[in-house]
Every structure is written in C-alpha cells, then in structure tokens.
Amino acid sequence: MIKVPTPCKVANGTLQILAALHRWAGAVSLLLLLLLAISGVLLNHAVALGLDKRYVAAGWLLEWYGIEAVAPQAGFRLDDGWVSEIDGRVYLDRQPIADDAGELIGALRIGEVIAVAIHPGLLLLDVNGERIDLVPWPEIGPPVAVGTNEAGESLALYAGAAYRLTGDLLAWEAAGRVVIKPVTAELLDRDLAGRLAEIHRAQVLTWERALLELHAGRLFGRAGPWLADLAALAILLLAASGLWSWQARRKRQRELFG
Amino acid sequence: MRVCALASFVLLAPLAAVPTAASGVEPEVERFLGAEFGGDIPPPAQLWLVGERRQEAARILGHPYATRRVRYWQRDARRVFVLEEIGKEMPITAGFVVAGGRLKRVAILIYRESRGGEVRRGSFTRQFEDAALDERSFLDRRIDGISGATLSVGAIERLARLALWLAGESEKQQAADG
Numbered sequence: 001m002i003k004v005p006t007p008c009k010v011a012n013g014t015l016q017i018l019a020a021l022h023r024w025a026g027a028v029s030l031l032l033l034l035l036l037a038i039s040g041v042l043l044n045h046a047v048a049l050g051l052d053k054r055y056v057a058a059g060w061l062l063e064w065y066g067i068e069a070v071a072p073q074a075g076f077r078l079d080d081g082w083v084s085e086i087d088g089r090v091y092l093d094r095q096p097i098a099d100d101a102g103e104l105i106g107a108l109r110i111g112e113v114i115a116v117a118i119h120p121g122l123l124l125l126d127v128n129g130e131r132i133d134l135v136p137w138p139e140i141g142p143p144v145a146v147g148t149n150e151a152g153e154s155l156a157l158y159a160g161a162a163y164r165l166t167g168d169l170l171a172w173e174a175a176g177r178v179v180i181k182p183v184t185a186e187l188l189d190r191d192l193a194g195r196l197a198e199i200h201r202a203q204v205l206t207w208e209r210a211l212l213e214l215h216a217g218r219l220f221g222r223a224g225p226w227l228a229d230l231a232a233l234a235i236l237l238l239a240a241s242g243l244w245s246w247q248a249r250r251k252r253q254r255e256l257f258g
Numbered sequence: 259m260r261v262c263a264l265a266s267f268v269l270l271a272p273l274a275a276v277p278t279a280a281s282g283v284e285p286e287v288e289r290f291l292g293a294e295f296g297g298d299i300p301p302p303a304q305l306w307l308v309g310e311r312r313q314e315a316a317r318i319l320g321h322p323y324a325t326r327r328v329r330y331w332q333r334d335a336r337r338v339f340v341l342e343e344i345g346k347e348m349p350i351t352a353g354f355v356v357a358g359g360r361l362k363r364v365a366i367l368i369y370r371e372s373r374g375g376e377v378r379r380g381s382f383t384r385q386f387e388d389a390a391l392d393e394r395s396f397l398d399r400r401i402d403g404i405s406g407a408t409l410s411v412g413a414i415e416r417l418a419r420l421a422l423w424l425a426g427e428s429e430k431q432q433a434a435d436g
Contacts, residue, residue: 047346047409052346052347124327126326130326131324131325131326132325132326132327133325133326133327133329134325136283136284136287139285139288168304170301170302170304170329171283171301171302
C-alpha cells in the first residue's frame with residue numbers, strides 16, 4: 001500500500017532541505033564575505049588611511065605576487081654618488097627621485113645642481129636630492145645623450161642636432177657647432193646595486209593595490225575570480241534559500257493555525 | 259637603462275636642420291602660452307620657493323610644492339603660472355592667468371589620472387574666473403565640486419590659491435628688485 005505524505009510532512013522535509021542549503025551557503029561564503037567586506041571598507045577609505053602611499057614589505061606577499069629584487073647593472077657616476085634606474089624609477093644613491101621616468105639617459109653636475117636626464121625632461125635637483133625643476137626637452141623629444149662642452153655648458157645631443165641649456169637653467173636653445181663630451185653609464189657598485197634591488201622591491205606594491213587585488217580575487221591567481229564567483233553564487237543562494245524558507249514557514253503556520 | 263653606446267668621449271655634433279628655437283615646455287603648455295600671449299611668448303621668469311615662501315606654499319597646498327623653483331611668464335600686469343599637483347596618483351598640469359590679484363583664466367593642460375577628467379570642462383574652470391584670495395589665502399568664492407572627481411577638484415582649487423599667492427609674491431619680488 002502506497003503511503004501518501006501529509007502536507008505537514010512535505011513542508012517539514014522542504015524546510016529541512018532549505019535550512020541545510022542555507023547553512024552550507026552561509027558557511028561557504030562566510031570567509032569570502034568577510035574578506036570582501038573588510039577589504040571593501042578599507043578600500044573606501046584608502047586615501048584617508050594612507051594605504052595608497054604605504055608599501056607592502058612582507059617578503060612572502062611580494063614573492064606570491066612575483067615581485068623580484070632586480071638589481072640595476074649600470075648607472076651614472078657623479079662626484080659623490082650614483083644615479084641609476086629600475087623599472088622607470090630613478091634613484092640618487094638610495095633615494096628615489098623620480099617615478100615613471102622612462103629610460104635614464106644620463107646624469108651630470110651643473111655647479112651645485114644635479115641634472116638627471118629622463119624621458120620627460122632634464123630633472124634638476126639640489127645636492128640633497130630635492131627637486132628644483134624639470135626642464136622639458138626641446139620639441140623634438142628626449143635626446144640620445146647629454147653632456148658638456150669645453151665651456152662647461154650642458155647639452156642635449158640628438159642625431160644631427162644639439163641643444164644647449166640656457167645659463168639660468170630654464171630653457172633649451174639650438175647649440176650650433178659644438179664639441180660635446182657625453183656622459184656615459186658605468187657598471188654600478190655591486191653593494192649599492194644589491195641594496196637598491198631590495199629598496200625597490202619594498203616600494204613597488206602599495207597596500208591599496210594589494211587590497212584591490214584581494215577584493216577582486218586576483219590575489220589568488222587564476223582561481224581568484226572563480227572564488228569571487230563562488231562567493232557571489234553563495235550570496236544568491238543565501239538570499240534565495242532564506243526567502244524560500246521564510247515563505248515556507250509562513251505557509252506552514254497558516255496551515256497549522258489558520 | 260641604456261649603457262651609452264657613445265664610446266668616444268668627444269663628439270662633434272652634426273649640424274643639419276637644427277630648429278632655431280626650443281622653449282623647454284611641453285607642447286600643451288606652449289599652446290596655452292601661445293594663445294595667452296598672442297603667439298609671442300615672453301621669456302620665462304622664475305620664483306624660488308625657499309624659506310618662508312616654501313612654508314607658506316606648503317600651508318596652502320597641505321604639503322610642500324613639488325619643485326623649489328616655479329616658472330612664470332609675464333607681460334605687463336598679466337602673469338601666467340603653469341603648476342602641477344597630484345589629484346589621486348598622477349600630477350595634473352594646469353595653467354593659471356592672474357592679473358590685478360584675480361584669476362582671469364584657468365585651463366587644465368595635461369590630465370594624467372584615469373578618472374576625474376571632468377575638471378577639464380569649461381563649466382568647471384569658468385567658476386574660477388575673477389576669483390581672488392581672502393585674508394586666509396582661501397578663494398573668495400565657493401567652487402562647485404564634481405561627483406567622482408573630488409580629488410581632482412581639490413587639487414585644482416589648491417593650485418588656484420597657490421597661483422594667486424605666487425602672483426602676489428612675484429609682484430613683491432619685482433618691487434623689491436626695483
């Protein structure tokens with residue numbers, strides 16, 4: 001004989017399944033939701049918290065990210081220091097002096113001023129590495145080299161042309177026929193190169209960037225976006241099973257108590 | 259980095275087709291100056307931000323200005339400053355025309371941020387026209403912000419205040435120099 005389940009037993013079974021689904025969806029999504037919520041709140045206030053200017057120093061996280069210590073091979077020697085570049089960031093000895101500088105073209109002293117030739121222009125610094133000014137290149141763009149002539153003037157050298165920096169260090173003027181001694185790169189001091197590699201590595205990844213990657217799931221590599229998708233799916237399941245369970249309970253209460 | 263291939267240390271620069279003038283400013287800045295001075299750009303003057311002047315500039319901006327020397331271009335009472343300030347991550351280059359202690363024109367010359375470029379619109383920059391500094395070195399009027407460009411708006415406001423203050427300082431320096 002077939003036993004027909006009563007409406008009450010059907011409702012109980014459905015509620016139990018929904019409750020189990022709700023529990024599992026909650027458990028699966030809990031950690032991911034916590035990560036999303038905490039990283040989201042921090043990202044909302046990243047500037048106020050200074051996270052955009054603070055760098056991740058944890059070696060394991062940098063390794064996880066694949067950020068390696070790359071030592072510069074060459075630099076430009078000044079009387080009392082070196083100018084070198086790693087990934088577009090230019091250093092005066094160990095002090096970063098310019099970002100997004102492109103290829104380092106050269107560096108020379110103009111009296112008390114340190115002149116560093118980078119892609120956007122000739123960067124003028126005082127002896128402490130403080131920025132005095134950036135004199136953009138002539139309209140034909142960055143030179144192939146910089147150097148000086150016998151009169152001690154600073155020049156930018158192009159294929160077929162040369163420009164002289166005016167005495168007030170404000171602008172360039174066509175140089176005419178000149179004999180130029182270009183500055184050339186030399187092999188960088190090994191200790192300094194190793195130290196620079198470590199300094200540079202510790203100033204690549206900001207906390208804001210790391211949190212953004214965590215928030216988007218990209219920190220976990222290829223699996224990251226799938227984990228984020230799983231969290232999103234779990235949230236949908238939580239909402240759906242919660243609503244369904246609520247409706248089922250209300251229906252059952254109506255049946256029981258009229 | 260390029261390990262210089264110019265092995266010889268003495269080089270005679272060849273001389274064909276050398277342009278006769280090179281102002282040493284970005285093309286966007288040159289266009290702005292050209293438009294402001296009718297194509298006849300005066301040579302740049304300079305103002306050094308050292309000592310108390312550096313401190314006051316830092317008070318206006320909330321941090322020291324990026325360089326210790328500021329270039330400006332002047333004809334009669336009209337002074338043009340081209341200044342830079344970071345909005346969120348990248349510097350914004352803006353031009354400010356000052357005459358008689360008031361801003362006559364503001365233009366965003368180079369915008370490098372990925373978001374917030376609405377500050378380039380004339381409807382935003384026109385708000386600064388005829389603005390002056392009050393006794394606390396704030397603008398004498400309220401500038402309406404732009405949703406989604408809060409940091410860029412803040413940067414341009416700070417630069418506008420700095421330009422007005424720099425114009426006053428350059429006037430004082432010229433008076434002192436006779």
